[in-house]
Amino acid sequence: AQKITQTQPGMFVQEKEAVTLDCTYDTSDQSYGLFWYKQPSSGEMIFLIYQGSYDEQNATEGRYSLNFQKARKSANLVISASQLGDSAMYFCAMRESVFSNDYKLSFGAGTTVTVRA
Amino acid sequence: DAGVIQSPRHEVTEMGQEVTLRCKPISGHNSLFWYRQTMMRGLELLIYFNNNVPIDDSGMPEDRFSAKMPNASFSTLKIQPSEPRDSAVYFCASSHSNQPQHFGDGTRLSIL
Secondary structure, three states, rough: OOOOOOOOOOOEEEEEOEEEEOOEOOOOOOOOOEEEEEEEOOOEEEEEEEEHHHHHHHHOOOOOEEEEEEEOOEEEEEEEEOHHHHHHEEEEEEEEOOOOOOOOEOOOOOEEEEEEE | OOEEEEEEEEEEEOOOOOEEEEEEEOOOOOOOEEEEEOOEEEHHHHHHEOOEEEEEOOOOOOOEEEEEEEEEEEEEEEHHHHOHHHHHEEEEEEEOOOOOEEEEEEEEEEEE
């Protein structure tokens, strides 16, 4: 079964507007972590933001914030004030059992964001 | 700080040839991961190491693929013999314990 689901294959957003990228996850663990990565057309994978399942507040990192809804098992990424350089593929990923020595991530299929001028 | 360094950046070779991809993780990181990215299958974890020891190789597609980590600063992923369906972008990533993984720029592999 898919552990990470990203239902939006592609999105368009106007420059300076905010965009929300959906991510839902499936786990029976109580302790897990959620990550978002950005992959521009040049191909590299860039870490953006992390949310732990026990974190009381939603993670924020500059223009990136995470709308974490534990009961719904969703961890949506919000990019505020979009810039042309935000055009990229965005991946949601999960690590289960964060207190174990198992550090592997499960990735979603990704969402392509295109920012329009 | 130097990031994860992968070589080569691009590799084009003929079917049947041996391919070796190399990775130098970030200094101090104790976990290393090999991923493969294709349009059809997305980003797949092939194998990962903790403290130079392979922990999970369940993603390695078949015996033609092998990976080694002889020391904390170097890892290889080898495909022998290579096939056209192995064409993909191969990423190496490293992390320190449960910190976020940092990725290299990837190796774009084309098997003709």
